[in-house]
Structures are given as structure tokens and as C-alpha cells.
Amino acid sequence: MKTIFSLSTLLACISTVFCLRNDPSILVIGAGPAGIAAATRLLERGFKNVTVLEAESRIGGRILSVKFGDAFVDLGAQWCHGEEDNVVYDLVKDFNILRHSTLSKKFYHSSGKVIDEGFSEEIFNIMDEVYTADGNRHVPDYLTVGDYCKQNFNETLHQKYGHDREKLGLALSTMDYFQHKVLGFEGSFSWYEPAAKNDYRDCGGDLQLNWNGLGYKTILEVLMRKYPNKIRQLPIDTKIILNNEVRKIRWNENLLKNAVTVSCSDGTEYTVDHVIFTPSIGVLKERAYTMFEPRLSDIKHQVIGNIGFGSVMKVALHFPKRWWGDENGFNFFWSSEDKWSVLRDLPEDPNWIGTSWVTYLYAIETTEKNPKVLIAWFTGNFVPVIEQLSDRVLINGIYYVLKKFLSQEYEINKPDRINRSQWYSNPHFRGVYSFQTVKCKRGNGVTSETILATPLTNVENRPIVQFAGEATHP
Structure with a gap:
């Protein structure tokens, strides 16, 4: 962000x-x-x-920043992005507050099968090579982030896995996750809104320092x-x-x-x-x-x-007990068949052109000093609708996703309470942060x-x- x-x-x-x-x-x-x-x-x-x-x-x-569980969780701005030429870092660096964040690079599939950790890390590294928030790209001014990322991600995957049809198919199915991940950085509803070439520059050093x-x-x-x-x-x-x-x-x-x-x-x-x-x-x-x-x-x-201006939604989840051990997060990607199955499993829940709202949940992260709290991330054009869902629907839907993806590895208990952002719905904000369009x-x-x-x-x-x-x- x-x-x-x-x-x-x-x-x-x-x-x-x-x-x-x-x-x-x-x-x-x-x-x-x-x-x-x-x-x-x-x-x-x-x-x-x-x-x-x-x-x-x-x-x-x-x-x-709201007190939730044992510490504060950030439903808005979360990380200090960088240590060089960063006024936020300069203001707090002498107080020994900031800590390095270790984000999960493990993928989980909607079938429940475990994805090889080495393969997961390879895909994440390719995503990080194709997309950075820094907009210093040598591309035409008319090109969008979506155009740029989709083309380069596809080409890189075919070059790396073209000889292995099964791996290539699995890698290509992470495209939807990649889009949601990019939207989390850009703050847009679609990755065809931000310009691929823009004036935003990353600060040097650690880009995801947390507030401990x-x-x-x-x-x-x-x-x-x-x-x-x-x-x-x-x-x-x-x-x-x-x-x-x-x-x-x-x-x-x-x-x-x-x-x-x-x-x-x-x-x-x-x-x-x-x-x-x-x-x-x-x-x-x-x-x-x-x-x-x-x-x-x-x-x-x-x-x-x-x-440009769009929105991202975060939901803080408190659980009766910690069930995820030492894991620091989970990243989800769906097969087309499993996306359709959600409509049968949750027939009364809202959907967007045949896609359930729960499939817009793409990642869940741990949060510092909070052993029973996870943060769920939603991005995409359905966020304004998801913001309006009741706590009951949100809890049941997120619990459904957790069981679908993780029940083969974990004994999951249901969240007992949540706190959520509503940046788009709030007339005093109408979104999270701006981005440059073409x-x-x-x-x-x-x-x-x-x-x-x-x-x-x-x-x-x-x-x-x-x-x-x-x-x-x-």
C-alpha cells in the first residue's frame, strides 16, 4: 500500500x-x-x-488501528514501505518500533491438496519479478498494469514450465490470485485501470516493515x-x-x-x-x-x-484458539470447477456474474503480537458488495473457505468475532488510495x-x- x-x-x-x-x-x-x-x-x-x-x-x-485480540490490528494503512527516502521511516527509526514482516509464500488449492512448497515459492518469485509497485517500466504510456502483468506472467510460465503440461496448467491457474495480489498493491478494482508506467517509486530497503x-x-x-x-x-x-x-x-x-x-x-x-x-x-x-x-x-x-481510486477490504478474524501453528499466512487459488461448486454450496450468498464473493478472498495473514487473530484480504470489483455483508455471512463464508482449502492439514475452529474495513462504503473516504491511470x-x-x-x-x-x-x- x-x-x-x-x-x-x-x-x-x-x-x-x-x-x-x-x-x-x-x-x-x-x-x-x-x-x-x-x-x-x-x-x-x-x-x-x-x-x-x-x-x-x-x-x-x-x-x-483498532485494539482487537491482544494487540492493535491495522484495517487501513499497515506497513512502512521502505527505509530510504521514506519520511515515515525517518520519523520512527530511532524508536526501535518497526519489525521485518515474513509473509507466506505457500499456495493452497481449492481442491484441498497441498501444493509443493518449492513450486509455490517459484511462482511467488515469478510474480515478484513480473510485478513491483515501482512504476519505472520501459513500456508504452497506454499500457495498463493488467496488460503488462498478464502478458509477462504468461510468457515466463510457458518458458519455465512449457515442457511439463501438468505444472504449466497449475501455474497458469494462479493468474487469478496474481490479479488479486496486484490489486492489493494498486488499490484498484481492476488491474486494467492502473497504468503500467507511472511515477510511483519504491523506497529502498525493507518494503514491509510492521509496527510490532x-x-x-x-x-x-x-x-x-x-x-x-x-x-x-x-x-x-x-x-x-x-x-x-x-x-x-x-x-x-x-x-x-x-x-x-x-x-x-x-x-x-x-x-x-x-x-x-x-x-x-x-x-x-x-x-x-x-x-x-x-x-x-x-x-x-x-x-x-x-x-484512479478503488478499494481493498480487510477482515480481522479472532478465533477461540490458535489452530495454524507456526504458519504466517495462506494464499488461495481456485480451479474453475471449484468456483462453480461454491454457488451450489452457498446458494443464497451474493455472486458476481456466476462468481461467489468468497472467491475474492485471496490471502490470509497473521498479525503481530496477536496469537489468535488472522487478517483476511479481499480485492476486486465486488468489494463494495462484500463490505455490506453481515458479520454472520462474512464469518460463515470465510470459515467455508478455510475448511475447503486447509481442512486436510489443520483442525480449524470457527471465528468467534470479526472487525472489518468499509472504506468504499464510507462517504468520508470512498476508497483506500490513489493510483495513476493512463x-x-x-x-x-x-x-x-x-x-x-x-x-x-x-x-x-x-x-x-x-x-x-x-x-x-x-
Whole structure:
């Protein structure tokens, strides 16, 4: 998953605030990591007239660390991706929090048969060679991730296993799993949405560092100086107003002070000198036309449409007792016949064009410091429907998959409770993280993210409304 905020972008935003005098009034919209980073930096630099508005009943945005079982589990942002040129890593590296994650490279087949571990690892290594989140690929601009991955995965498998018909057939049947795995990284509903060539670059070093049971929320506590010692914490709690959704942003380019009036769901209005807007691109896609007055430029609306945004769903499963021994996860792939059999076994459950929702569950992972908890991952275009399923249906469906794939090796007990993400259903997010589509490039190095990040300015060309957050940075 992408880093949820770009501190360098925010610092550039904040530096422009220094152009304003006499303790300007600053309103930060959104108390996710981008909003918290902006507010804390402003407070550190001596600005006092700062207010943060948050539509949810909590801070964190798409960081959602919840106490579940013996530790915190992350239903949103989960890993620190890399150790070089990574602001998240730089902020916490001296606290000895992060740990290496060992993810499973074992495949399990819907027939219940055990897949040879050596063969499983070979397939995983091929997937990792074909696809990385880093978009520095020498391919045409019009090519999608799906086009690129499908062609290269097929070619590599035929080269490696073409002499062995049985192995080749088994390897090719992992294509559906590969697609779900890619969607987990891209955050899209289809792998034909993201561009194969994009501006996202991996940071060097370990790309999947976990938070050792403390949760990704720790980065918020570090930003607010609540961690490791609350004695030094910034006075930000008194600046945050929760449960207050922004409905309208009226901005006047002719005013040098009090240029922006923000109207909220509870009827309150804030008239300020400067606004930093951090909600997701999903919110902008749904509400940009009605939220801003005067409306944003045509080019800004165009790039809001061009930037991709989808969703991933995670379900935390708590079991009465640990049944998986020392395993650190399971990866599932289905035969066509077994996909059809699910429709007979679960006839009342929702399906998408003859494919049951349970087949969108592609991986289950362990989580740190939580011996009785597993995390189930769902990706694909059926996620919005799966988010609406009841706990009972989710538990029964996931239990069905576990028994179908693993009962020959394990004595599985049924989850006794769950906690799940609902990023797409939530109108304050409408998804997880952005990605570049083939429409995002505009030539001369200009991207949709660059245009989105361009501030709204006054007659003196000073920013009065600025845009921050992960969608303003590739």
C-alpha cells in the first residue's frame, strides 16, 4: 500500500503560509495523517490560530488501528514501505518500533491438496519479478498494469514450465490470485485501470516493515509528540473538532484576509485566511462540483476524474484458539470447477456474474503480537458488495473457505468475532488510495497529481486553498 501522506508536499504548503502576517487563521480539513502532519508542523513553527475539522468520530483518516485480540490490528494503512527516502521511516527509526514482516509464500488449492512448497515459492518469485509497485517500466504510456502483468506472467510460465503440461496448467491457474495480489498493491478494482508506467517509486530497503503490534497509529502519536513521551506533546487535541463534515468551501480571490468561508454539517461556519484541504480523491470525485464555490477549474476537475481510486477490504478474524501453528499466512487459488461448486454450496450468498464473493478472498495473514487473530484480504470489483455483508455471512463464508482449502492439514475452529474495513462504503473516504491511470500523464513531466496539488490563489498569487494528501503525490 502506498504511503498515505507526503510530508515534503505539506512542508511546501506550509512554507507559503509564512507569506501571511499577524498570525493568520488556518483551517485544516481532515485529521488523517496529512492533516495531522500539517497541523503539527504549523504549531511547531509558532502558528497558534489553527483549527482541524474532521468528519469522522476519530482522527487518523485511512490509518485505522483498532485494539482487537491482544494487540492493535491495522484495517487501513499497515506497513512502512521502505527505509530510504521514506519520511515515515525517518520519523520512527530511532524508536526501535518497526519489525521485518515474513509473509507466506505457500499456495493452497481449492481442491484441498497441498501444493509443493518449492513450486509455490517459484511462482511467488515469478510474480515478484513480473510485478513491483515501482512504476519505472520501459513500456508504452497506454499500457495498463493488467496488460503488462498478464502478458509477462504468461510468457515466463510457458518458458519455465512449457515442457511439463501438468505444472504449466497449475501455474497458469494462479493468474487469478496474481490479479488479486496486484490489486492489493494498486488499490484498484481492476488491474486494467492502473497504468503500467507511472511515477510511483519504491523506497529502498525493507518494503514491509510492521509496527510490532502497536499499529500504524503510532506515526500519528509521533507527529503529535505523544510518543514516546507525552510530556512533550503538542497542544493539538484542543485544535481538532470531530464529527464535523465540511459541506461548502467558498473562496474569494480578491480578498487578502478572511478569503475562505467553510460551512459545516452542524451549521457552523469558519471564515479564515488559509485552508489546507486533505480529504481523499474519492471525496473529491463525489463532491468537488458541489463543494467549492466558485467551482474548481475545468483542468482540476479533469485530473480529479483521471486519478484512479478503488478499494481493498480487510477482515480481522479472532478465533477461540490458535489452530495454524507456526504458519504466517495462506494464499488461495481456485480451479474453475471449484468456483462453480461454491454457488451450489452457498446458494443464497451474493455472486458476481456466476462468481461467489468468497472467491475474492485471496490471502490470509497473521498479525503481530496477536496469537489468535488472522487478517483476511479481499480485492476486486465486488468489494463494495462484500463490505455490506453481515458479520454472520462474512464469518460463515470465510470459515467455508478455510475448511475447503486447509481442512486436510489443520483442525480449524470457527471465528468467534470479526472487525472489518468499509472504506468504499464510507462517504468520508470512498476508497483506500490513489493510483495513476493512463490518462494521468500530460507531457513535459506534468502529472495529474501535480495539477491537483496546485493551490487556489488570491490576486497577489498567494495560496488561500491548498491541496495535500497522498493523491497530490505519486
